[in-house]
Amino acid sequence: ARPVTVPDLHLAKQAGKRLTMLTAYDAGFARVIDGNGVDLILVGDSLGMVVQGKANTLGVSVDDIVYHTGCVSRAVQRALVIADFPFQADASRERALDAATRFLQAGAGMVKLEGAGHKLEVIRHLVEREIPVCGHLGLTPQSVLRFGGFRVQGRDDAAAAKLREDALAVQAAGAALLVLEAVPSSLAAEITRALEIPTIGIGAGRDCDGQVLVLHDMLGLDSGHRRPRFVKDFLAGSGSIAAAVQAYCSAVRDGSFPDDEHSYAH
Ligand code: KIV
Ligand code: NA
Numbered sequence: 001a002r003p004v005t006v007p008d009l010h011l012a013k014q015a016g017k018r019l020t021m022l023t024a025y026d027a028g029f030a031r032v033i034d035g036n037g038v039d040l041i042l043v044g045d046s047l048g049m050v051v052q053g054k055a056n057t058l059g060v061s062v063d064d065i066v067y068h069t070g071c072v073s074r075a076v077q078r079a080l081v082i083a084d085f086p087f088q089a090d091a092s093r094e095r096a097l098d099a100a101t102r103f104l105q106a107g108a109g110m111v112k113l114e115g116a117g118h119k120l121e122v123i124r125h126l127v128e129r130e131i132p133v134c135g136h137l138g139l140t141p142q143s144v145l146r147f148g149g150f151r152v153q154g155r156d157d158a159a160a161a162k163l164r165e166d167a168l169a170v171q172a173a174g175a176a177l178l179v180l181e182a183v184p185s186s187l188a189a190e191i192t193r194a195l196e197i198p199t200i201g202i203g204a205g206r207d208c209d210g211q212v213l214v215l216h217d218m219l220g221l222d223s224g225h226r227r228p229r230f231v232k233d234f235l236a237g238s239g240s241i242a243a244a245v246q247a248y249c250s251a252v253r254d255g256s257f258p259d260d261e262h263s264y265a266h
Contacts, residue, residue, distance in 0.1 A: 004039050004080040006110065006132045006176050012039075012209070013198040019210025020249045021082075021200055022218065025051050025068045027075035029215055029241075034076045036245040040177075040200070041079045042112065042212060043069045045086045046141075050216040050223060057141045060086035062099045066106045073107025082134055082177075083108035087142050090114075093125040100131045112179065114140035116166035120173045127174030135170035137163060138204065139182035150228070152203070152264050154183040167191045167199075179212060180204040182228070185263045203230030205263040211252045218248055230262045 012019055021040035024030040025047045033041055047068055048060040069083045083103035090096040090113040100111045111126065112134040113119055123133050138153045147153075154163040163183065170178055178199050180188045185205025192199045192208050201208030213231065216223060219241065220233030234251075238244040251257035 001078045003078055006080070009080075009177055009198050010196070013196070018253050018255070019198055019200060020252045021210060021212035022245070022248070023047075023212070023215045024072050025215075026071045030072040030075040032241050033215070033245055034079045036242050037249040038079055038245060039210070040082060040212075041072060041076060042082045043072050043084060043108070044214065045084045046214050048086075049225070050214060050221075053224075056144050058087045058144070062086060062089045062102065065089075065099075066102050069103055069106040069108050076107075080109045081107060082110045082112050085111060085113040090119060090122050093122055096122045096126060097129060097131075100126055104131060110134055110176070112136055114142050116169050120169055123170065123173035123175055133173075133175045134177040134179060134200075135167075135175040136179040136181065137166050137170065137183075138180045138188075141181075150182070152182045152184070154187045155266060160184075160187050163187065164191055164194065167195060171195050171197050180208060182230070182264065184266050185260075186266075201258070203228060203258075203262075203264060206255050206258055211257065213248070219244060229264065230258060232257060232262055 020038045022033050022038050023042045023044040024033050045057040045060040048054045048057040073081050089099040103111050110132040114136040126133050154160045180199050180201050182203040188204035189207035198209035200210040200212050202212045217231040219235045234248045235244040238247050
């Protein structure tokens with residue numbers, strides 16, 4: 001199948017086709033994910049938790065993401081591979097450009113970074129230098145210390161207004177895609193309608209333009225952490241990893257995942 005490109009993302013939104021994304025960190029899983037219809041593969045800094053066994057994502061390095069992006073990219077033929085900025089590697093335009101260049105040279109086709117605010121100039125800097133960017137708002141795990149834990153975001157009117165404003169600003173800065181994590185479904189729906197770029201939800205309800213889950217979560221592996229509401233085990237009842245990936249893609253595409261049970265009403 002023809003590789004997924006950055007312009008395809010916008011076309012998918014215009015055509016009303018939901019995008020499927022999963023994380024992967026190695027060649028074996030990347031191959032089965034890619035071979036069973038997933039459009040986007042994220043080499044997430046979640047690897048700090050699910051691969052390295054750390055309590056949060058703050059200890060991941062640029063070298064880690066470069067290494068795992070290489071492992072994944074070598075196995076992928078169709079999906080667009082997205083490399084995730086680790087903590088503070090996107091803190092300045094210069095650091096971000098150096099890291100993103102290494103991610104693309106390792107095989108990524110896009111990079112992802114958390115936040116708005118001072119990150120907006122970083123997004124602009126990268127996009128102007130031909131590096132496609134995916135934003136990430138809502139429960140940004142690199143903000144865990146300020147949030148005081150992994151908490152749903154955008155619940156009160158002021159926080160919702162700020163999130164809407166940030167989403168528009170991330171788009172204006174040049175991002176081609178936006179992950180919305182752990183926000184009320186109605187707010188994610190509103191943001192999705194307001195944006196021209198596709199939104200990818202995780203704990204953000206069914207009205208996003210696509211969905212993402214951490215691979216280990218959708219295969220039902222116990223992370224050793226409290227399981228968030230939005231996690232669903234697609235391996236249970238599927239019989240194989242390939243079938244689980246197919247079941248996830250079908251459920252995302254037909255809008256049956258996430259249902260209310262796996263979303264936040266407010
Ligand atoms: O690191 C990660 O896996 C992520 C996704 C959960 C969006 O950022
Ligand atoms: Na991440």
